[in-house]
Amino acid sequence: MLSYLFKRILSAIPTLLIAYTLVFFIAHATPGSPWDSGGNRPMEPSVKAVLDAKYNLDKPLHVQYASYLWNALHGDLGPSYRDRSQSVNDIVARFLPVSLKLGAAAMLFAILLGLALGALAALTRHPAVDGLIRMLSTLGISMPTYVVTSILIVSLGVGLGLVPTFGWKGLFTTSSIVPVFSLALAPLAAVTRCFRTSMLEVMNLDFVRTARAKGLKPLSIIIHHMGRNALIPAVTVAGSYMTYVLVGSFFVESIAGIPGFGRYFVLAIAARDYPVIIGTTLIYAVFVVVINLVVDLLYFVLDPRTRLERAS
Amino acid sequence: MLKSHVFKTFAAAALIATALSGPALAGADKGVFRMIVGEPRYMDPNLATDFAIYVNAQLFQPLARTDTDGNLVLLQAKSIELAPDGRTWKVALNPDYKWSNGEPITAQDWVYSWKRILDPKVGSEAASFLSDVENAMDYNKGTITDPEKVGIRATGDLTFEVVTALPAPQFRAKLALPYLTPVPQKVVEEFGEKWVLPEHMLSNGPYKLVSRVNDQSIVMEANPHYGGKKPAIPRIEMTIASGDQCTAQLRAYEADEIDFTTCVPSQDIARIRKDPVLSKELDPFPLAATEWVQYDMTQAPWNDKRVRHALALVIDRQPIVTATSDGTNRIAATIIPDSIPGGNSADALKGTVADAKKLLAEAGFPDGKGFPQFTISTTATRERPLIAQLLQQMWADNLGIQANINVLEANAFRAWVQTRKTEKYDLMINGWWSDYADPANWFGDLITADVRQNHFSNDAFAEIVKKGDAETDPAKRAEVFRAANKILEEEQPMTALQNPTDLWMVKPDVEGLAHEGVLNMYHIGEAAFK
Numbered sequence: 001m002l003s004y005l006f007k008r009i010l011s012a013i014p015t016l017l018i019a020y021t022l023v024f025f026i027a028h029a030t031p032g033s034p035w036d037s038g039g040n041r042p043m044e045p046s047v048k049a050v051l052d053a054k055y056n057l058d059k060p061l062h063v064q065y066a067s068y069l070w071n072a073l074h075g076d077l078g079p080s081y082r083d084r085s086q087s088v089n090d091i092v093a094r095f096l097p098v099s100l101k102l103g104a105a106a107m108l109f110a111i112l113l114g115l116a117l118g119a120l121a122a123l124t125r126h127p128a129v130d131g132l133i134r135m136l137s138t139l140g141i142s143m144p145t146y147v148v149t150s151i152l153i154v155s156l157g158v159g160l161g162l163v164p165t166f167g168w169k170g171l172f173t174t175s176s177i178v179p180v181f182s183l184a185l186a187p188l189a190a191v192t193r194c195f196r197t198s199m200l201e202v203m204n205l206d207f208v209r210t211a212r213a214k215g216l217k218p219l220s221i222i223i224h225h226m227g228r229n230a231l232i233p234a235v236t237v238a239g240s241y242m243t244y245v246l247v248g249s250f251f252v253e254s255i256a257g258i259p260g261f262g263r264y265f266v267l268a269i270a271a272r273d274y275p276v277i278i279g280t281t282l283i284y285a286v287f288v289v290v291i292n293l294v295v296d297l298l299y300f301v302l303d304p305r306t307r308l309e310r311a312s
Numbered sequence: 313m314l315k316s317h318v319f320k321t322f323a324a325a326a327l328i329a330t331a332l333s334g335p336a337l338a339g340a341d342k343g344v345f346r347m348i349v350g351e352p353r354y355m356d357p358n359l360a361t362d363f364a365i366y367v368n369a370q371l372f373q374p375l376a377r378t379d380t381d382g383n384l385v386l387l388q389a390k391s392i393e394l395a396p397d398g399r400t401w402k403v404a405l406n407p408d409y410k411w412s413n414g415e416p417i418t419a420q421d422w423v424y425s426w427k428r429i430l431d432p433k434v435g436s437e438a439a440s441f442l443s444d445v446e447n448a449m450d451y452n453k454g455t456i457t458d459p460e461k462v463g464i465r466a467t468g469d470l471t472f473e474v475v476t477a478l479p480a481p482q483f484r485a486k487l488a489l490p491y492l493t494p495v496p497q498k499v500v501e502e503f504g505e506k507w508v509l510p511e512h513m514l515s516n517g518p519y520k521l522v523s524r525v526n527d528q529s530i531v532m533e534a535n536p537h538y539g540g541k542k543p544a545i546p547r548i549e550m551t552i553a554s555g556d557q558c559t560a561q562l563r564a565y566e567a568d569e570i571d572f573t574t575c576v577p578s579q580d581i582a583r584i585r586k587d588p589v590l591s592k593e594l595d596p597f598p599l600a601a602t603e604w605v606q607y608d609m610t611q612a613p614w615n616d617k618r619v620r621h622a623l624a625l626v627i628d629r630q631p632i633v634t635a636t637s638d639g640t641n642r643i644a645a646t647i648i649p650d651s652i653p654g655g656n657s658a659d660a661l662k663g664t665v666a667d668a669k670k671l672l673a674e675a676g677f678p679d680g681k682g683f684p685q686f687t688i689s690t691t692a693t694r695e696r697p698l699i700a701q702l703l704q705q706m707w708a709d710n711l712g713i714q715a716n717i718n719v720l721e722a723n724a725f726r727a728w729v730q731t732r733k734t735e736k737y738d739l740m741i742n743g744w745w746s747d748y749a750d751p752a753n754w755f756g757d758l759i760t761a762d763v764r765q766n767h768f769s770n771d772a773f774a775e776i777v778k779k780g781d782a783e784t785d786p787a788k789r790a791e792v793f794r795a796a797n798k799i800l801e802e803e804q805p806m807t808a809l810q811n812p813t814d815l816w817m818v819k820p821d822v823e824g825l826a827h828e829g830v831l832n833m834y835h836i837g838e839a840a841f842k
Contacts, residue, residue, distance in 0.1 A: 030724070031723075032723035032724045032726065033723075036723055040361070040744065040745050040747055041437075041440060041763050042726070042730055044440065044452065046453045046454060047432065047436070047439065047452070050433060050435050051435045054435075083353070083526060084354075085505050085509070086526060157563065158563050158566045158567045161567060164567070164569060165563040165564045165566075165569060166551060166553065166560050166563065167551050168528070254556075255555075255560075257552075257553055257560060259552070263527075263555070264527065266555075267527075267554050267555075270721075271723070
């Protein structure tokens, strides 16, 4: 198990290096400069030269590539060009927790409700209930987040006045309702569908019939026997949504005015704020690697067969 | 078993209901002015020239303001006099104005700030506004390194003078610019870039900075040491929006979460104008600004005046104005707006579609035959792609010529425009917003300096503009520039399309929030709740 872990971590290093290289060169190849403000008049070339020199943008690309990598490995992700009083580390410390809180709440909501609805759809004796849940889950997967967020804000915020139309006051206030629900909708729909399907598969397996024949309580059968086996595909699905939801959905954060990581990332792209772009991509890449690792490790917990395979 | 289930469900529902029934946002506390703004790139008033100036204008104040007749209304200055040589501006500060910690604002602060704008190491975008000042641009470009040579000097604790290289009547209007405000020298020198943090910042305007959370909120409170009329509104809370601020502002305004919005998304304009309540809260302001389509004057067929005239004469501007703004923008037939001295819409090209067809035939392209396919380049924002499509349609329908449209992302478009200095193009859609109310801003900064890479050069025009620059009498100046305007419109290097209109919405319980200057500034310190 430990050697497996070690091998996985080792193999993450080339992945991260490739991600860094790609984002570095793509960011620098994009036309436009960090200093082009959007004011009426273009910047004086001499002023631009001074700023380029101050931030080492006048050095050859491979020198910049190496120096940024060296600093990043020492924990310094660079200054922000867009906001000169902050560094990328400041930005990460300030905005990532908001996205993480939001994402964690959305994921928890999606998983709990998704498992419950999926089980309900699989076990119900009323085909109408199953049909309704399947229809809602199709809607949930197909509606884009920016549509859902906008509709919710206009109906709940402007129309009914139940939630603020904008801004973030904390996870346990009304301002989190719209973003959490919008972020949770797609994973909720996916988990529901997936869990329903795998529950239906497990339902007809031998050990379930045995458990029923033994006279075990229905709830106990559903949770301990069926549920645990049906969970594996659902875990994979949830895992694939986890990175997207945890590190911030740009649309939801922008439209609902959440000061989060996703919104900041795309603002940095528009502003050509290279350190922020590269730094946030690196963090995102680390998250993806870690979460994939966690999901794989979860299989050990859920499925004893994988433990045996590894052991042998 | 069932009963406890039912109880639990009821309890949960009741809890949710109480949580949701509380007010969605703190109801309007009548001492607080709430608004939504974009994140200011700089809170330092000497650095930014984009929309950050509107936020900073609540905190920092220039020497004076220009009224609609072009006269200076003094604020931080007690007097501003121009010496008989026409080049030396003598400023005496009003000692009633103090920094927000009570310390006096000295002439040294002002001199330091204006030289700081020019300092090449600071990299301020506002440096070009001081271009008239003696040695200013040389210092900014690094040709000279001694700031003492720049023509800005303190002559006493509360007096300083500014010397321009040549007599520059347009400098009067520049004295009122929001970028030429003072910063506290001691604080800036001690804390460097961190001087803008609320615990360090000192401001000379009606408000002081109480808190700022990047990309989240800015809170200001009344400056107790402000030397002018004390603000009636004690506190301002700004929430930061990114991306589409107009949509966020409108939604929050309609939900009563903010008191004021500075724009309306173009797709909502029609609905707001028809709404019986909201239409009364709409507050439009015609900007001294123009959007146009321009030709690369160094390329064929654009260097042929007949071709430019033909394209200009078939444009119907009404659909453009309707599509982009439901008619709130105004049709512009001339580049320089009427409100700028020298501009006059009577100088517009006159002619019919038939005239246009004839001109195109004379140029060698009867019915558009043989006319090369060309590209209209535009930025992706401000509804400009829509304008490009309308133009493409009008030219195809009336002249039989084929245009392609190249839409670029905003930042990439700005970079692309810069490269047009040496690279060729066909047409581009661009615009200019008046920085200050003087013909020099249009005839000089825009056209003669060719910041939009139009490559227009005309000897008669250049002669007249030079004459106008030296003319200090305002009436004669307007006359001289009018002659230049006639040449500009006859040559048609750019074809004007529309003058944008700013649309504010203000809650009915707010009074005194006026549009100020060509930049359409708002001054919350002069407003009050009824």
